[in-house]
Structure formats: structure tokens, C-alpha cells
Amino acid sequence: MKTPNERLVHWLARSGMSRGELARRVRSKAIEWNQPHISPDTTRVRCWLQGETPRAPLPDVIADVFSDHFGYRVTTYDLGFGDGALADAALVYDTSFEATVRAVAELGRADVDRRKLLTAAPFAAVAGVEPSRDWLMNTLDQEPTSGPRVRLEDVTAVKSMFETFQRMDIFQGGGSGRLVLAKYMTSHVYPLLSRTHTRRVRRALCEAAAEQTYLLGWMAYDSGEHGIAQRYLIQALRLAEESGNSALGAHVLAGMADQATLLGNPQEGRRLAQAGRHGLSKTDSPACLADLWCLEARALAKLGDTTAASRAVAKSESVFERVRPEEEQAWAEFIDPAYLHGEHAMTFRDLGDPESSEVHAVRSIEYAHAQKRARRGAMSQAALAVTHLQRRDLDSAYAVGLRTLKLAGQVKSTRAADAVEDLQRRMRPFGKNRLVADFNDRAREVVKAA
Structure with missing residues (x-):
């Protein structure tokens, strides 16, 4: 019955x-x-x-x-x-604005409810190909027509929330505020997309929704939930296109590039970073461009191209010299010396160049410490520890590793925990040395908590 x-x-x-x-x-x-x-x-x-x-x-x-x-x-x-076809629908970069609204609203609702279908959704290695292409073609379509009219004041209220959630991610890790943000977006923001707006309001609303949908994806990425992250990022890219903000779209592609490289597809990561750079051709955001060159360098290092990776790092540093924070958009706040030097340290780490890696890691650590950014500090301390391991200096690596553990324990971030586990793997060649055993004992709680 x-x-x-x-x-x-x-x-x-x-x-x-x-x-x-x-x-x-x-x-x-x-x-x-x-x-x-x-x-x-x-x-x-x-x-x-x-x-x-x-x-x-x-x-x-x-x-x-x-x-x-x-x-x-x-x-x-x-x-x-x-759930219907939720998991697959969120991977589609739909030409229909209404279909995009439907997909992102259902994605947010499923995330809030922590539904098993979504948490088990896999990362699709080639799902970024069509979205990045379609974004570059910049095709927009029809206006939504139902519901009460949305005003610019409503959009201002949405944008005012962005900085709060972004700083929560920067200082506490993606695991600390994502479900709160998902609840806010599902209850207050995504419903606005289905209502009536003037063209000016619609673009502003889509920009605000794209910023925070990207942030949801980034928080999921930092929590190691890559299938969910990918779906948010694709929908953020579509909303960014609707807003007409090409720098924001390039920023979303940077996140997609970072994820692709991390998950073992650096060729796709490089292609997405290049697509982002092409998308910036008609606008100016030195911070975003510096980030895209930085992420292309990360991909090139994974591909083993030392010359091209080093050149990309140099381009990133050169472009960053033009950054004026007051002229950049709010989402670019994290693209600063702590972040860029930390990423460059990992590029040279992957190239097997401990001297260059150490220079950038130390700079990143100094900036991160001044800003009290534990996640970035932990990741850069881990990169510094690797430079000592690459020189076979276990004592120094152990000392830096302890600082990594202290910082990683202060944030809810799978990436910080992954940096700890990477150190554990790199210490294995030293066998049963007492320092390795002690580090593994101390690391256990940090990894478990993540």
C-alpha cells in the first residue's frame, strides 16, 4: 500500500x-x-x-x-x-536563464538539506569544456517575467552580505560558513532571480548572485566536496555571463582551473586559465589576471614544463604590480601577496626547485601571519617544510611541520588537512625516524578533525 x-x-x-x-x-x-x-x-x-x-x-x-x-x-x-535530475542539471551551462535559476535554486536547497544524491555526486573531468566556451561566446537570452518587481535596494542588501561570507571563508575555512550561506542564498537570493526586474537591476542581481554562488563553490572546494563545488561554479559562470561582468566570469574560470589541476587534470586547468585570460581582453582586473597567470603556472608545473611555468610566475608577478585594491571588485580581496606567493611556492615545489619555493613560501608566511590567515599560513608552512625535505633536512622539516599542524588545526579546511597529509607522505622515505613517528602522531588529530 x-x-x-x-x-x-x-x-x-x-x-x-x-x-x-x-x-x-x-x-x-x-x-x-x-x-x-x-x-x-x-x-x-x-x-x-x-x-x-x-x-x-x-x-x-x-x-x-x-x-x-x-x-x-x-x-x-x-x-x-x-531529486529528479538535479545532479546532472547543475553540470549544464544552459542558454535559458529560467533553467539556470531552476538548477541553482535546486542545487542550493539540496546542499542545505545535505541530500545524499548531491554529496555523492562525482566531479566530471570534462564538464568545464562547454561552459568556458559558451561563456566566451557571451550569449544572453530572455528576461524572466513572473513575480513582484525587484529593486536596486534589494540587490544592495544582497551584495552587502558578500564581504561577510568571503571573510568567513578566508579566516575560518570553507567548512565554517557554507551551509549558512547556502541557506541564505536559497531563502533570500535565488527566489529574487525568478521575479521581474529592469535590465539594470537584473544584471546587478545576477552579478551579486554569481559572486556568492562562486563563493559557495569555493567553500565546497575547500571542504573537499568537489562534485558539489563544480556544480556551483558552472552555475556561477552562467550567472556571471548574464550580469555582463566579464572579470567576474574570468574569476569563476580561475576557480574551475584551480580545481581541475588539483584533481589531476592540469591540461584542463591550463585551458580554463587561458580561457579566463581571453575573457579579460575587454576589461581590466590586474588581480584576476595575476591569479590566472598564477594558476596557469600551477598547471604547467604539474605538466613538468619548467620554462613555461617559470615564465607564467613572472607574468603573474609583473601584472600584480599594477593592482590597486581600491579599484578591484570585492571578490578579488584574497588575491594578495599571501595568496600569490603561497601558490608560487607550490609551483616551484612541484618543479623540484626548493630554493625558489622557499623564497615564495617565506614571503607568503610573513603576509599570512600579519593578517592572521591560518589556512593560507598552514599551506605555505607545508610548502616550506617540503623544501627542507627536498634537501633531506628532516629536522628543519619537522620544526616547520609543527607550525603547519598548529595553523591547520585553527580552520575548517580540507585543503589545510591535505597539506598535512602531503607532508606525511613525503616523510615516509625517512622510515621509522622518531621525528616522523612524532609528526604522524600529532597530525592524526588534525586530519581526523577535517
Whole structure:
């Protein structure tokens, strides 16, 4: 015996629609979906209420009907029909603005609810190819038309929240505030995207939503949830395109490049960084450009191209000299000497150049310490420890490793914990040395906590 669908019962009662009205609206919506064969009647609606789950794409069609009625996104999950094609939909860079709104709203709702389908979603190695291409083509489409009008004041309120969440990530790690941000976006921001706006307001709103959707992706990335991160980043890229802010789109591609390289696909990481640089051709953001050159260097180092990687680091440093923080957008705040020197240290670490790596690591550590940035400090201390291991100096590596552990323990960041585990792996050739054993004992709690 089927269990009644209490969620659907709730939403139908809340809407005030009769079963017959819902059936009529579903038939009409199905035609918009180019699914004219979908033709439910009141009997079929009663079956849904009694617990029957309709076949795809009907749950999504029904969700669209309720979304149109209420003026904000109601998901298949809300209606008791499960997640539908959520995990795959969020990987699509859709030309339809409405489809993008639907995908990002459902992604945020699933993230807040910590649904298993999403947490198990894999990273798709080639999913960035079409989004980066389509973003460069810069194709925009229709305006949304439903719901009350959004004002610039509403957008200002959204943008004012960005700095708070970004600084939470910078100083506490991605694991500290992501679900709070996801709840905020799902409850307050994504619903605004479905309402009516002037073109000026729409662009400003999409820019604000893109910034924070990127930040959600970055926080997921820092927490080691790469499948979720990738889906947020793709949707952030689409929203950035809608906003017309090409520097923001290039910034999103930088995040995608960083992730691709980290996950073992440096060729794709390099291509995404290059796409970002091409996208900056009609605007100016020295901070973003310096970051893109930096990330291309990281990819080139993984590919073993010493000459090209060193040249890219030099380009990054040269471009960064032009940065004027007051002229950069808020999302570029983290692209500073602590960050760039830390990344350059890892580039030279991967190239097997401990002398150059040490120079950059020390500079990064100094800046990070002054700013009390534990995550960046931990990652740069780890890079410095590796330079000692590459010189076979275990005593110095151990001392720096202890500072790495102290800083890594202060943040909720899988990347910081990964830096600790990388040190453990690199110490293995030293065998059963007492310093290695002691470091492993101390590292256990940090890795476990992450």
C-alpha cells in the first residue's frame, strides 16, 4: 500500500488550486516543455496525492507549475517526488536563464538539506569544456517575467552580505560558513532571480548572485566536496555571463582551473586559465589576471614544463604590480601577496626547485601571519617544510611541520588537512625516524578533525 504524499498535499492546499485546476495547469505546462503527450486528469492527480510517483519529466513539470504559482522555486524534492535530475542539471551551462535559476535554486536547497544524491555526486573531468566556451561566446537570452518587481535596494542588501561570507571563508575555512550561506542564498537570493526586474537591476542581481554562488563553490572546494563545488561554479559562470561582468566570469574560470589541476587534470586547468585570460581582453582586473597567470603556472608545473611555468610566475608577478585594491571588485580581496606567493611556492615545489619555493613560501608566511590567515599560513608552512625535505633536512622539516599542524588545526579546511597529509607522505622515505613517528602522531588529530 502506497504512503500518501503529504508534501504534495501540503503544497496543493497552500496553493488553493483544485485537483482539476492542477491537472489543467500541468497539461498547459507540458506543452511549453514540448511534452504534449502528458495529459493528466483529476484521477491522476489523486493518485499522486496517494503516493504514486510520476515518471520523468513529469515531476519537474509539476514543480514548474507550483513555482509559477508562488513566484519562487518549488522543487521536486519539496513536492515529495525526490531529486529528479538535479545532479546532472547543475553540470549544464544552459542558454535559458529560467533553467539556470531552476538548477541553482535546486542545487542550493539540496546542499542545505545535505541530500545524499548531491554529496555523492562525482566531479566530471570534462564538464568545464562547454561552459568556458559558451561563456566566451557571451550569449544572453530572455528576461524572466513572473513575480513582484525587484529593486536596486534589494540587490544592495544582497551584495552587502558578500564581504561577510568571503571573510568567513578566508579566516575560518570553507567548512565554517557554507551551509549558512547556502541557506541564505536559497531563502533570500535565488527566489529574487525568478521575479521581474529592469535590465539594470537584473544584471546587478545576477552579478551579486554569481559572486556568492562562486563563493559557495569555493567553500565546497575547500571542504573537499568537489562534485558539489563544480556544480556551483558552472552555475556561477552562467550567472556571471548574464550580469555582463566579464572579470567576474574570468574569476569563476580561475576557480574551475584551480580545481581541475588539483584533481589531476592540469591540461584542463591550463585551458580554463587561458580561457579566463581571453575573457579579460575587454576589461581590466590586474588581480584576476595575476591569479590566472598564477594558476596557469600551477598547471604547467604539474605538466613538468619548467620554462613555461617559470615564465607564467613572472607574468603573474609583473601584472600584480599594477593592482590597486581600491579599484578591484570585492571578490578579488584574497588575491594578495599571501595568496600569490603561497601558490608560487607550490609551483616551484612541484618543479623540484626548493630554493625558489622557499623564497615564495617565506614571503607568503610573513603576509599570512600579519593578517592572521591560518589556512593560507598552514599551506605555505607545508610548502616550506617540503623544501627542507627536498634537501633531506628532516629536522628543519619537522620544526616547520609543527607550525603547519598548529595553523591547520585553527580552520575548517580540507585543503589545510591535505597539506598535512602531503607532508606525511613525503616523510615516509625517512622510515621509522622518531621525528616522523612524532609528526604522524600529532597530525592524526588534525586530519581526523577535517
